[in-house]
Amino acid sequence: MTIFRLWVAFLFFIGISVAFAAKQVIPFEMAGKMILVKASVDGVIGNFILDTGISNLVLNSSYFKGKSSTKVFYGVNGTAGSLEESYTTLQIGEFHWKNVYAEVVEMQVV
Secondary structure (H helix, E strand, O other): OHHHHHHHHHHHHHHHHHHHHHOOOOOEEEEOOEEEEEEEEOOEEEEEEEOOOOOOEEEEOOOOOOEEEEEEEEOOOOOEEEEEEEEEEEEEOOEEEEEEEEEEEOOOOO
16 A cells, blocks of 8 residues: 555556646747747747748748758749758757758848
8 A cells, every 4th residue: 555655656656747847838929920039040030920821940041041852932922042051050049959840941031
């Protein structure tokens, strides 16, 4: 019976630890209908648009550089452009990722 109580206490402790470790608040702002989060990419701190409709990190070529790629980037107006590829370090709040694939494209206001 004592081993059973120790096992239950151990599982309870692990469950509580995981629950507290998993909660992290990331502040954000709205710019119109866009979600902006403060983040750091390769040490460059700024506001980044959170877009749930894209699977990769997309960076502005005015601030970031990459290696040339054979892939093509299509803008919202349908025009094609070249892109560069990069593997970056991304930090949002306390979350930190290394070797994140990013596409570096020319972004301009039309």
